[in-house]
Amino acid sequence: MARKFAIFVEGQTERVFLSELITNFSGNLGVEIVEKRLNGGRRFEKIFIEIDARKIGSGQNIYILIIDCGSNDRVLSEIRDQYESLIDAGYDKIIGLRDVYPLNYNSVKRIKEGMLQFLPKGALEVQIYLSVMEIETWFLAEQSHFLKFNRKLTPKEIESILGFKIIPSSIEKHYHPSESLDKIYNSIGIKYDKSLGLVNRIVQFLDMDYLDTHISLEVKHLGYFISGIKDILSEDHA
């Protein structure tokens, strides 16, 4: 019987990135990925709209549901809301991913403590990861992907655009990485508007193996997250 995991993310960028990351790490495993987006839930009834569904490999022993919650402050709320339903549906683990921004880097410890208070406790394990400060931190850290957009975007050129050198081991302290990403892309005439088309391109250009083998060793919270994803993929008992 397939093991089932639900991953709640705060937006489209995270959903697309995660989907590609899982695909990359699946190897020979049989994985089914279903991606949904949350609509409503404020004034109107909440509905989950299916965005994509695909199978990787064969045998599909792992089922992963990725839910785009639409905003930062809905990730934990939705996990709490869906917890009992996910237990009833036979899920094995819940994962959440959210940004730290607009809070600052010094809040990371308090965020973790605060979230711990409200994590649902029961038969189903919940693990929430933070992208410190935003998921764009991880894109910035993987600098080789910029060259795939334009050969002009060398590390030296990027340093000139941003006014500072990107050092993966300290990149998590950079407050607003999506703004820096916008500056870099702007220099080649692209606006970082988080549109689906652009995010797809970025994610395709990212070197996921390099993120795993090198960047994750220096960008702490990326390391935790990749470790958590690989952990659920390794739980295949086929």
Added chain:
Amino acid sequence: MFQEGEWTADFIHNNQKYKYIIGISDFLVKEEIFRQGRRTLLRRGPDGVGRIRLEKKGELVDFQTPTDQVASVSRRDSLQHSFFSLLNDWGNNVLFFQFGTPMGRNEISVIAKDGPVEFDPLNTDRVLVVFREGMKKYDIQFKQSIIFDMERLGYFIKDIGARTPIDIKVQGPVQGELLGLYIVEQGLGEPVDQNQISQGMFRALSVVIQLNFAILSRDTACILIDDIGEGLDFQRCKAIVEFLMEKSKESNLQLIMSTNDKLVMNMVPLNYWTVLSREEREMNIHNFKNSREKFENFSYTGLNNFEFFSSGYIEN
């Protein structure tokens, strides 16, 4: 008079800070303090005895007031204690809207041909009268501000005025002119009378007219809206809450909104909240000022504002 409780209110008026404290026990005032900065204007205890400032002499004198009376109300005096007028005027001039009601849509006015029109700016159902008064005093500026603000709410009107509604007939003689509001929407040529305007749109119009009149006619205005957003769809509710918050930042408007609506709660930053929770006959009040640590800690949980209320976090 309330049965029991303690309240502290901080005010700022003309860059001067004021603090008012009142404690009530068993329907009697046990403590009452009013300060302007560090200067005591009034202080009295449970026996009604205290000190009060005489403005003409610039000094504090002994006084006694009945224990079942609030001194800042009963001692109001424009010569010696004019400072109480600040408190009383603020309290007496609150514009109170019950958003879940017709808010004047069902009221048509009969305006006498000669003689003055009774004008009570605090009667929020008599929106036509407020509109006419606003037009009389502020003319095109008033109308333009209404049209502009309605557009901010997603209602595009090109004109607004008062006329006899075309489909309302009154039996018997009328001692004056029968008037109601009308609007002309952009893209539509014909005026639409207030009884034909949708309830949601009229509620927005009523608030916009009275808000703009209050801002133009007074230094400051306190608006209390109960059940904000009631009856409005998602977009309109979002628009009116955002509009009211922006308007209060742009002007000297003091805005108080009450709600149990999830959308509204998620829109208003937590530091503006006051949470009221009742247990039997006891009302507990938590706000950023008296529960700062809890409010601040919650911002780190990653939960939305509604959960601050629904999880019972603040009471635990």
